[in-house]
Amino acid sequence: MKTSKSIFTSAVLVTLLLVLICSPVWAQTPETPTYRLNINRDFGYGNGADIKGLFTLKVVGPEDLASVSYYIDGELMSAVTVSPFSYQFNTSQYGFGPHDLTAEVTNTAGKVFTTPARHMNFLSAEQESAGMAKIVGPLLLLMVGVFIVVGLVQFAVLRKRNPNGIPLGTQRNYGYAGGSICSHCGRPTPRHMWGFNIAIGKFDRCENCGKWSVMRAVPYDILRAAEIAEKSTSADQPDFNHKSDEDKLRELIDKSKYE
Ligand SMILES: [Zn+2]
Numbered sequence: 430m431k432t433s434k435s436i437f438t439s440a441v442l443v444t445l446l447l448v449l450i451c452s453p454v455w456a457q458t459p460e461t462p463t464y465r466l467n468i469n470r471d472f473g474y475g476n477g478a479d480i481k482g483l484f485t486l487k488v489v490g491p492e493d494l495a496s497v498s499y500y501i502d503g504e505l506m507s508a509v510t511v512s513p514f515s516y517q518f519n520t521s522q523y524g525f526g527p528h529d530l531t532a533e534v535t536n537t538a539g540k541v542f543t544t545p546a547r548h549m550n551f552l553s554a555e556q557e558s559a560g561m562a563k564i565v566g567p568l569l570l571l572m573v574g575v576f577i578v579v580g581l582v583q584f585a586v587l588r589k590r591n592p593n594g595i596p597l598g599t600q601r602n603y604g605y606a607g608g609s610i611c612s613h614c615g616r617p618t619p620r621h622m623w624g625f626n627i628a629i630g631k632f633d634r635c636e637n638c639g640k641w642s643v644m645r646a647v648p649y650d651i652l653r654a655a656e657i658a659e660k661s662t663s664a665d666q667p668d669f670n671h672k673s674d675e676d677k678l679r680e681l682i683d684k685s686k687y688e
Pocket of ligand 1: 611612613614615616635636637638639640
């Protein structure tokens with residue numbers, strides 16, 4: 430009986446020790462809070478700690494909040510007592526430069542915790558545009574580069590494919606992007622997948638004359654009619670070799686009249 434009692438006692442002691450070590454309640458002290466301060470951008474600029482504009486402060490962690498007070502450099506910004514305990518502010522309400530943001534959390538048990546400070550840097554309008562330029566500048570350069578490369582590739586491909594342009598009256602393959610009538614040469618041309626889509630059509634290159642224009646997709650039957658029209662245009666202005674025998678004869682008769 431005596432041994433079983435001592436085993437029971439030591440078991441209770443070990444269990445108690447395990448509870449003490451493992452329980453977060455016991456392990457937690459006000460110096461190591463589980464609450465964190467979140468800074469969410471609603472409108473404006475944010476790049477790491479550099480921020481400018483409208484932001485919302487919110488505490489994340491256990492949901493037993495009773496009230497949250499937000500501080501900037503130790504000075505109270507706002508004390509919030511209603512869920513979701515968030516606070517919206519604009520960086521322009523405070524001076525430019527470095528600021529420490531903290532939240533003092535009171536939970537429903539009445540315990541007070543302070544979140545680790547968030548070291549932020551409120552930017553001026555000039556700093557923001559400088560920061561934007563750093564981000565947007567290389568992007569713009571990249572886009573211009575892509576434009577140039579795509580243009581050169583198109584030029585090379587088109588030259589290879591159509592060294593002398595498309596012969597008049599050729600039935601074109603218009604494909605997925607459809608076709609259009611070129612506003613420069615008035616001839617039908619396929620639109621390209623790589624053409625630049627803009628609101629009123631595709632900014633694309635004509636396969637006949639090589640000029641760029643905004644091309645709206647035109648119904649298939651109109652394109653076919655335009656192809657046939659090309660042929661009749663060529664028949665209206667034939668060179669001598671292609672004249673019919675009848676025309677040649679008439680010309681000879683006309684000449685003989687003056688002789
Ligand atoms: Zn054209």
